[in-house]
Amino acid sequence: MKKIILFLAFATVLAACSSVMFTGRRQMKMIPASEMASMAVQSYSSFIDSSALSTNEEYNEMVQTVGANIKRAVEQYMTDNGYKKQLALLDWEFNVIESEEVNAWAMPGGKIAFYTGIMPVCQDENGVAVVMGHEISHVLAGHGNERMTQQLMAQFGSIALSEAIKQKPELTQTIFNTSYAIGAQYGALLPYSRLHEREADRIGQIIMAMAGYDPVHAIALWERMDALSGGDPVPEVLSTHPSNSSRIADMKANLEEARKYLVKD
Numbered sequence: 250m251k252k253i254i255l256f257l258a259f260a261t262v263l264a265a266c267s268s269v270m271f272t273g274r275r276q277m278k279m280i281p282a283s284e285m286a287s288m289a290v291q292s293y294s295s296f297i298d299s300s301a302l303s304t305n306e307e308y309n310e311m312v313q314t315v316g317a318n319i320k321r322a323v324e325q326y327m328t329d330n331g332y333k334k335q336l337a338l339l340d341w342e343f344n345v346i347e348s349e350e351v352n353a354w355a356m357p358g359g360k361i362a363f364y365t366g367i368m369p370v371c372q373d374e375n376g377v378a379v380v381m382g383h384e385i386s387h388v389l390a391g392h393g394n395e396r397m398t399q400q401l402m403a404q405f406g407s408i409a410l411s412e413a414i415k416q417k418p419e420l421t422q423t424i425f426n427t428s429y430a431i432g433a434q435y436g437a438l439l440p441y442s443r444l445h446e447r448e449a450d451r452i453g454q455i456i457m458a459m460a461g462y463d464p465v466h467a468i469a470l471w472e473r474m475d476a477l478s479g480g481d482p483v484p485e486v487l488s489t490h491p492s493n494s495s496r497i498a499d500m501k502a503n504l505e506e507a508r509k510y511l512v513k514d
């Protein structure tokens with residue numbers, strides 16, 4: 250019996266292991282990606298319904314343009330590199346929300362929100378591309394699923410987890426909502442780990458480059474963010490407090506790798 254349980258545990262864990270696009274880091278994601286996407290659709294649409302969308306034409310235009318450019322580049326990359334299955338689960342949406350908060354976030358499936366408060370920090374399309382790249386990277390790297398897997402594992406253990414997902418959909422949705430703080434304060438995400446933030450920074454620079462934006466702009470954007478930090482509430486993009494200076498140093502170190510993806514026209 251013990252052997253069977255051990256085998257099941259091993260098989261479950263093995264099935265849930267995958268590696269992150271671009272970085273190759275091994276990760277464990279036990280919630281079906283389709284499940285994550287459908288939970289996100291529900292949460293995101295109720296968030297949008299209860300929010301004031303920005304009427305600032307310039308902001309909307311910038312976010313839609315950059316979103317479309319990065320989306321196109323990422324889809325091309327995924328098509329060419331064997332990620333068609335993951336691509337099928339992406340249903341992109343980009344919205345600008347009226348809020349003074351300096352924030353932006355993403356949900357699984359490619360549901361992105363920018364707050365008007367972050368737009369002056371972004372300044373222009375290049376700055377929007379830095380933030381957009383970072384947020385889309387959380388989606389591509391499956392950070393939401395990985396974080397939720399960790400929470401569910403703590404509650405159920407690995408063997409019971411797949412059963413729990415099947416049999417207790419409300420509970421799974423509740424954990425998803427908690428994970429994204431839906432209900433209490435929309436869009437105020439629980440902080441990602443420092444590891445996830447650094448990974449999103451690194452992939453973000455790569456995908457902005459693929460869309461034609463020089464990843465060098467990430468450095469200037471983070472210097473502007475740095476000048477703002479200390480504010481409250483802590484925006485998602487600043488959530489894990491790797492010191493901004495170490496973050497900026499990482500951005501500089503990533504530059505050479507990211508620029509290899511830069512398309513010049």
Ligand SMILES: [Zn+2]
Binds near residue numbers: 383387441449485486
């Ligand atoms: Zn982040």
